[in-house]
Amino acid sequence: MNTELETLLVKAVDGLLTPDEQARLDAYLAEHPEVGEALEDDMAIKAITDGWAQRIQADADIEPPRPSGPARVVLGTGMVLVVGAVTALMGFALWMTLRDPAVPMLVRAAVAAGAAGAAGLLGYVVKVRLRSLGRDPYREVDR
Amino acid sequence: MLAAVSDDLHGRLQEALPRAYVAAFRILGDRDEARDACHEAAQRALGAARSYDSGRPFYPWFHRIVKNCCLDRLSAKKTARAREVEVGDEVSDAPGAEALLMGDQKAQALARAIRSLPEELRAVIELRHFQDASYADMAEILAVPEGTVMSRLYRARQRLREALADDPAFSRPEAPAGGAR
Numbered sequence A: 001m002n003t004e005l006e007t008l009l010v011k012a013v014d015g016l017l018t019p020d021e022q023a024r025l026d027a028y029l030a031e032h033p034e035v036g037e038a039l040e041d042d043m044a045i046k047a048i049t050d051g052w053a054q055r056i057q058a059d060a061d062i063e064p065p066r067p068s069g070p071a072r073v074v075l076g077t078g079m080v081l082v083v084g085a086v087t088a089l090m091g092f093a094l095w096m097t098l099r100d101p102a103v104p105m106l107v108r109a110a111v112a113a114g115a116a117g118a119a120g121l122l123g124y125v126v127k128v129r130l131r132s133l134g135r136d137p138y139r140e141v142d143r
Numbered sequence B: 001m002l003a004a005v006s007d008d009l010h011g012r013l014q015e016a017l018p019r020a021y022v023a024a025f026r027i028l029g030d031r032d033e034a035r036d037a038c039h040e041a042a043q044r045a046l047g048a049a050r051s052y053d054s055g056r057p058f059y060p061w062f063h064r065i066v067k068n069c070c071l072d073r074l075s076a077k078k079t080a081r082a083r084e085v086e087v088g089d090e091v092s093d094a095p096g097a098e099a100l101l102m103g104d105q106k107a108q109a110l111a112r113a114i115r116s117l118p119e120e121l122r123a124v125i126e127l128r129h130f131q132d133a134s135y136a137d138m139a140e141i142l143a144v145p146e147g148t149v150m151s152r153l154y155r156a157r158q159r160l161r162e163a164l165a166d167d168p169a170f171s172r173p174e175a176p177a178g179g180a181r
Helices: A003-014 A019-031 A033-058 A069-099 A105-132 B002-028 B031-047 B058-076 B095-099 B105-116 B119-130 B135-142 B146-165
Strands: none
Touching: A003 A019, A003 A033, A003 B146, A019 A033, A033 B002, A033 B105, A033 B119, A033 B146, A069 A105, B002 B031, B002 B058, B002 B119, B031 B058, B058 B135, B105 B119, B105 B146, B119 B135, B119 B146, B135 B146
């Protein structure tokens, strides 16, 4: 089988024939129906593998891990504002609760313990975040 | 300038990730592992944005990163598969890889036939049928001329056809006796 025909058959299976190539292939197949049967078999195989690939992709739900530069600025600023506002409000509420003599001592102790725990957790997250800042753990790409 | 490069790369990544996921899944045979490998590969690609030559096709470059990530994961698991570095030799034997997708005998027979192909022919099937790589990208990834890609693809499909010819699941229905087609 010649190279040009092989190329036509490969492209036909992949659905990439130009109209001119399609016409040439049709003319050949009219004289060689056995090649047409082989082509049908190849197309059937391709349809099955296409189905697999589509099912794998549909299952993926893959998104790039980082948004673009401007979007990162918007997201970062928004996050800082929200965290700052929540921290200020919680701090104020905590301060008022601890200072209020009408609140039972047990409740004040529980609130203080919760606040200390939350502060510890927040501190740990900030520490980890600061450590990883500016580092690229995947510098080596090509090997 | 850097932001523009990053946005361009981000767009190309978004386009390539579904195909890369299929490649990773075919190598690793596990959804979560494949997803993690793709995320890791995307991070590596974004981290290496400066080294990417935008004049060259993106998918072969990213495919290489994905492959490295997958091999790292296999290597971490200390499986024998980690030593196989060629594209066509990377299809997972893990039950999840095929069993997840194939409920019928026809698909199972085809999966067996693909696995039985020689490495260089299996590589072109993996790239074209599962990753929808263009002929030019395949030539770049496999480091062969495009004509060789076409020739291998033709031979691979011929081998598959021959391997499946005797399989009952793929047999053509008999034409009615004396009837015209």
